Amino acid sequence: MTNEEWAAKGVIPPRGPALPPTPRHTPVPAQTTAVFGRPDGVGGAFDSSASAAAATAGRPQPVVAAPDPVLAEAFGRPGGSTETLARDPDARFGEVDEPDLPADPWRDPASPAHLSAPAAARPDAVDPVVPGPKLGVREVLLGERISWSAMLALSALAVTIGLLGALIGAFLTGGSSSSSGETVTLPVSSGKGGDEPRSMVARVARAVEKSVVAIDVRTTGESGTGSGVIIDKSGYIVTNNHVVAMAAEDKSALTEVVFYDRTRVPARIIGRDPKSDLAVVKVDNVDNITVATLGDSDKVQIGENVVAFGSPLGLDRTVTSGIVSAVNRALALPPGEDSDTDAVIDAIQTDAAINPGNSGGPLVDSQARVIGINTMIQTTSGGSMGLGFAIPINQVRPIAQTIIAHGKIVHPSIGLNSVSVRNQKVLGARVVNVIAGSPAEKAGIREGDVITKFNGRAIESSDELSVAVRGTKVGEKIDYSYWRDGRTFAGSITPAGD
Numbered sequence: 001m002t003n004e005e006w007a008a009k010g011v012i013p014p015r016g017p018a019l020p021p022t023p024r025h026t027p028v029p030a031q032t033t034a035v036f037g038r039p040d041g042v043g044g045a046f047d048s049s050a051s052a053a054a055a056t057a058g059r060p061q062p063v064v065a066a067p068d069p070v071l072a073e074a075f076g077r078p079g080g081s082t083e084t085l086a087r088d089p090d091a092r093f094g095e096v097d098e099p100d101l102p103a104d105p106w107r108d109p110a111s112p113a114h115l116s117a118p119a120a121a122r123p124d125a126v127d128p129v130v131p132g133p134k135l136g137v138r139e140v141l142l143g144e145r146i147s148w149s150a151m152l153a154l155s156a157l158a159v160t161i162g163l164l165g166a167l168i169g170a171f172l173t174g175g176s177s178s179s180s181g182e183t184v185t186l187p188v189s190s191g192k193g194g195d196e197p198r199s200m201v202a203r204v205a206r207a208v209e210k211s212v213v214a215i216d217v218r219t220t221g222e223s224g225t226g227s228g229v230i231i232d233k234s235g236y237i238v239t240n241n242h243v244v245a246m247a248a249e250d251k252s253a254l255t256e257v258v259f260y261d262r263t264r265v266p267a268r269i270i271g272r273d274p275k276s277d278l279a280v281v282k283v284d285n286v287d288n289i290t291v292a293t294l295g296d297s298d299k300v301q302i303g304e305n306v307v308a309f310g311s312p313l314g315l316d317r318t319v320t321s322g323i324v325s326a327v328n329r330a331l332a333l334p335p336g337e338d339s340d341t342d343a344v345i346d347a348i349q350t351d352a353a354i355n356p357g358n359s360g361g362p363l364v365d366s367q368a369r370v371i372g373i374n375t376m377i378q379t380t381s382g383g384s385m386g387l388g389f390a391i392p393i394n395q396v397r398p399i400a401q402t403i404i405a406h407g408k409i410v411h412p413s414i415g416l417n418s419v420s421v422r423n424q425k426v427l428g429a430r431v432v433n434v435i436a437g438s439p440a441e442k443a444g445i446r447e448g449d450v451i452t453k454f455n456g457r458a459i460e461s462s463d464e465l466s467v468a469v470r471g472t473k474v475g476e477k478i479d480y481s482y483w484r485d486g487r488t489f490a491g492s493i494t495p496a497g498d
Contacts, residue, residue: 200366201321204307207368211292212309212361214258214316215239215267215281217247227310227361228257228281229292229370231400235283238400239360240375241272242339244279248272249340257283258316271403275411275498276470277333277343277375278396280403292362295369297392300324300348308352308374308388310361322352322388330463331389333376344466347389348372354388363390372396395471412472412495416440420461421450426483428452429465443493445482452488453481469495 197203226243247253272279326349363372372390415438418429454468
């Protein structure tokens with residue numbers, strides 16, 4: 001049976017037959033004993049029997065030869081030494097006890113401080129030396145190698161050379177003397193002209209500065225500064241609507257006009273026009289008012305010199321100069337945080353620096369005539385970038401006259417809304433809706449029509465259509481052109497009041 005069968009029955013399997021005992025030691029041959037056995041006379045536990053002694057009797061015994069002299073010198077004991085190689089590491093045989101050295105505070109930071117002998121012995125005291133006679137110039141400089149008479153001769157020669165050098169220097173410089181200690185009078189220009197303006201900008205500034213004012217508006221929680229220009233001896237001043245809009249909305253606001261001589265006078269709003277961003281204010285009981293001269297903005301030329309007046313960044317009586325860089329620039333003025341202005345202007349563009357605070361101030365030509373009202377800048381940095389815009393004075397004049405006469409103004413309107421369109425087929429203002437009963441509906445204008453020309457002016461955007469309509473008169477018949485279904489048509493329309 002296998003071990004598994006016995007285990008299945010729960011019985012320990014019987015053991016097999018026992019193996020015979022293995023000999024504990026095999027006898028060593030005589031030849032091996034002769035080679036590896038102990039030498040004669042050496043006792044030991046390996047084999048001390050008589051048979052072993054008989055086996056080794058009479059055979060040659062190993063003899064230890066003398067070591068090689070080189071090896072003996074390299075590995076032998078030192079001369080006179082009797083020590084064994086296995087020396088006890090704890091043995092102190094042959095060592096000499098030396099007394100402990102005193103602690104050195106300079107080399108052992110843990111040693112206690114103490115006094116010791118100085119590094120160098122002090123010399124024995126000697127008798128003081130009696131000072132000798134003082135040395136003179138001859139001994140110090142020349143070591144007594146020159147006589148007194150020779151020294152006098154050399155001194156006289158040096159003085160003579162110095163005097164000659166001074167005389168030659170005075171001759172070469174023309175006898176001029178040093179300025180130290182003298183009073184010098186610098187020359188003054190003798191040019192005539194006095195206080196007369198010496199440039200075009202200075203001449204224009206002198207002629208216009210007294211007709212320009214700063215407008216200061218203050219409410220309970222905020223304030224603002226703008227500019228204005230006097231247009232009538234009665235005290236009427238034209239400015240931007242967004243300059244005084246805050247005062248118009250807050251009846252408790254304080255509005256003051258600051259004249260050129262820093263005189264402050266209360267002002268009242270006569271009327272405003274958010275659609276043109278213009279307003280008129282008035283001061284009362286002010287004598288000796290200087291009125292600005294108004295020009296003709298239709299005759300403005302691109303490239304002519306202009307000067308902008310105002311109070312940029314709150315700095316009143318400021319002028320900047322530049323040129324007219326463009327005219328008839330259609331520009332939308334969206335409502336601001338403190339203003340209800342929502343206008344589209346046909347602006348004069350200038351590179352004269354215009355900043356916040358210039359608004360409402362005049363833009364003046366080289367003949368000191370007002371050609372526009374500074375209104376805004378376009379910038380990506382928050383400061384002037386040379387793109388300033390002014391409302392042409394020919395648009396300002398009728399609006400200001402109407403506001404003074406009636407307190408408000410009615411603008412022409414055709415009753416439609418549009419967006420700019422620019423594609424391969426057409427360029428203009430596309431109509432998005434038409435007001436029922438409006439002049440546009442009566443003229444047959446439909447949604448989707450693109451107006452390309454209005455009152456003789458080419459239309460390339462919705463802003464240009466707005467300024468073209470604003471330039472007409474209520475009840476006046478106007479010709480226009482429009483694009484529909486790939487064809488261009490002509491028509492006429494009569495604007496009505498808004």
